Amino acid sequence: VISKIFGTKPDPREPPVLHPKVPFIGHIIGLLSNGTKYYATVSARCKYPIFSLPMLSSRTYIVTSPTLASHIQRASTTLLFAPLIIGFTDRMVGFQDKTSVAKIRDLKAKEENRPDFMDRMHDMMYFVLSPSEINIVSAIMLEQLSNRINAVPNETERELFEWVREQFTAVTSYAFHGPENLFAMEPRLIEDFFIFERGLVGLMSSPVPQLTARKAYLARERVFKGLLEYMAKGRYKKGSTLVQNRYRMHSEIGLSLPDIARSEIGMLFGLLPNASITTFWVLNNIFSRPQLLAEIREEIQKNALSIDGSGKIRTISFESLRSSCPLLNSVYRESLRLNAPMTSTRLVVEDTIVADTYLLRANSVVQIAGDVIHKDTNVWGPDASSFNPRRFISSPYGTKTGVAESEKSPVHPAAFRGFGGGSVFCPGRHFAQREILSLVAAVVTIFDLEPPKGEDHIPFNPPIDETRLPLGVMKPLREVSVRMKRRDVEDVKWVLALT
Numbered sequence: 268v269i270s271k272i273f274g275t276k277p278d279p280r281e282p283p284v285l286h287p288k289v290p291f292i293g294h295i296i297g298l299l300s301n302g303t304k305y306y307a308t309v310s311a312r313c314k315y316p317i318f319s320l321p322m323l324s325s326r327t328y329i330v331t332s333p334t335l336a337s338h339i340q341r342a343s344t345t346l347l348f349a350p351l352i353i354g355f356t357d358r359m360v361g362f363q364d365k366t367s368v369a370k371i372r373d374l375k376a377k378e379e380n381r382p383d384f385m386d387r388m389h390d391m392m393y394f395v396l397s398p399s400e401i402n403i404v405s406a407i408m409l410e411q412l413s414n415r416i417n418a419v420p421n422e423t424e425r426e427l428f429e430w431v432r433e434q435f436t437a438v439t440s441y442a443f444h445g446p447e448n449l450f451a452m453e454p455r456l457i458e459d460f461f462i463f464e465r466g467l468v469g470l471m472s473s474p475v476p477q478l479t480a481r482k483a484y485l486a487r488e489r490v491f492k493g494l495l496e497y498m499a500k501g502r503y504k505k506g507s508t509l510v511q512n513r514y515r516m517h518s519e520i521g522l523s524l525p526d527i528a529r530s531e532i533g534m535l536f537g538l539l540p541n542a543s544i545t546t547f548w549v550l551n552n553i554f555s556r557p558q559l560l561a562e563i564r565e566e567i568q569k570n571a572l573s574i575d576g577s578g579k580i581r582t583i584s585f586e587s588l589r590s591s592c593p594l595l596n597s598v599y600r601e602s603l604r605l606n607a608p609m610t611s612t613r614l615v616v617e618d619t620i621v622a623d624t625y626l627l628r629a630n631s632v633v634q635i636a637g638d639v640i641h642k643d644t645n646v647w648g649p650d651a652s653s654f655n656p657r658r659f660i661s662s663p664y665g666t667k668t669g670v671a672e673s674e675k676s677p678v679h680p681a682a683f684r685g686f687g688g689g690s691v692f693c694p695g696r697h698f699a700q701r702e703i704l705s706l707v708a709a710v711v712t713i714f715d716l717e718p719p720k721g722e723d724h725i726p727f728n729p730p731i732d733e734t735r736l737p738l739g740v741m742k743p744l745r746e747v748s749v750r751m752k753r754r755d756v757e758d759v760k761w762v763l764a765l766t
């Protein structure tokens with residue numbers, strides 16, 4: 268009866284419905300209180316490859332099978348990311364002008380038979396972030412990273428995640444937003460950006476965030492002011508093609524300067540947190556295993572390190588890290604598998620039949636549950652929940668392990684969800700790989716990590732913040748403080764190079 272009143276009666280071809288214990292809002296409460304883990308809990312009850320979760324008067328379809336995930340990715344004309352991300356961005360950045368969202372939605376494009384604004388923005392970003400185009404920003408980022416690594420004083424004591432985040436924020440912003448980026452001009456905005464990022468769910472889910480999520484709200488407003496000044500003073504002109512194109516495209520559709528600045532908060536969200544959290548986990552996973560650390564050091568030294576005749580200039584080549592260090596690359600992907608339970612979310616804009624079987628109804632949302640797929644023992648083998656540094660060594664998609672030789676097989680390409688997939692496959696993954704592998708290789712090669720003075724061990728493997736909504740890579744819940752002891756002799760200059 269309730270379903271009828273709210274128009275939620277399912278069609279028999281729709282994925283099976285899992286009703287919550289508390290009607291209408293049970294799944295919403297479950298998600299808000301259990302975050303990433305909720306889909307796994309629900310999925311364990313039914314084991315369906317796809318199921319429907321009724322929420323208020325609509326439903327969300329949850330996909331837990333890699334094969335169906337690839338079908339969802341292919342249906343990219345009726346299962347769209349853009350309409351959702353526009354609403355999401357509006358809540359995240361707080362556009363001031365009420366016409367901005369309509370300008371970005373660009374609904375007239377269809378009747379005028381031209382690509383809409385989001386399609387053009389998508390194409391621009393995929394082009395400028397493609398491997399052939401990303402070399403200039405990558406070279407700037409690596410030069411900045413080299414300078415920072417060379418400047419780390421011996422025996423520096425720092426909390427590891429915070430240190431990584433600081434390096435990434437500085438070098439990524441320099442590379443994309445130029446030497447006069449907001450964090451270079453006002454370093455205290457780094458802390459503000461991450462206060463905002465930590466409080467994002469509270470900020471976005473409240474109708475009055477200025478009251479209920481005040482800390483995050485005020486931090487965002489300070490970041491906004493920094494970006495507004497950056498735009499108003501023309502500092503973006505010294506930034507990358509990506510940033511300049513975004514400015515131009517947003518101006519062309521008539522966005523006000525404050526809202527151009529606000530939209531850049533969304534870009535910072537793509538650029539900064541995920542890559543730094545991932546790097547923390549890769550370092551944690553390597554340094555907490557002495558045998559693995561020794562093997563990776565040897566792999567880098569043999570295949571990616573070159574030393575000039577004087578012995579004083581030592582170069583680590585990203586291209587060699589990428590192509591000739593399979594163990595390092597495998598650890599990188601395994602760290603993403605365990606810590607990046609990314610959920611690909613699409614809006615169903617027309618009734619769509621998926622895999623010739625399931626009806627997805629218009630105006631519903633479909634989510635590919637990265638966390639469930641990443642931990643599925645049928646996909647990865649019985650050790651799916653534990654860290655296996657060699658899982659991705661013979662295939663970038665991973666290999667099913669811990670099973671009889673005859674069952675060992677490459678994993679389905681759509682099972683690795685770290686960068687999503689389909690038409691929204693993360694365009695920043697090439698840049699992220701350059702940045703992450705280079706920083707990890709530098710720390711592994713140049714430093715020993717020791718306990719801070721007065722401590723007898725490093726508390727690696729902190730618990731993971733998995734009760735948050737799955738908006739990004741999961742953060743460590745406890746500090747991991749280290750002393751960074753240089754392994755090199757005096758007077759060595761380290762160069763992180765592209766080739």
Ligand code: HEM
Pocket residue numbers: 348389392396537538539541542545607609610611612684685686687688689690691692693694695696698699740
């Ligand atoms: C380890 C770091 C990163 C991870 C784990 C990550 C992950 C993701 C995921 C899961 C998606 C959504 C895919 C989907 O819905 O199927 C995405 C989209 C996106 N990412 Fe990343 N990302 C990372 C780094 C970056 C970087 C460094 C940039 C920019 C240089 C970036 C730019 C973007 C953009 C612009 C989109 C949206 C694409 C669109 O609108 O079509 N990402 N990313």
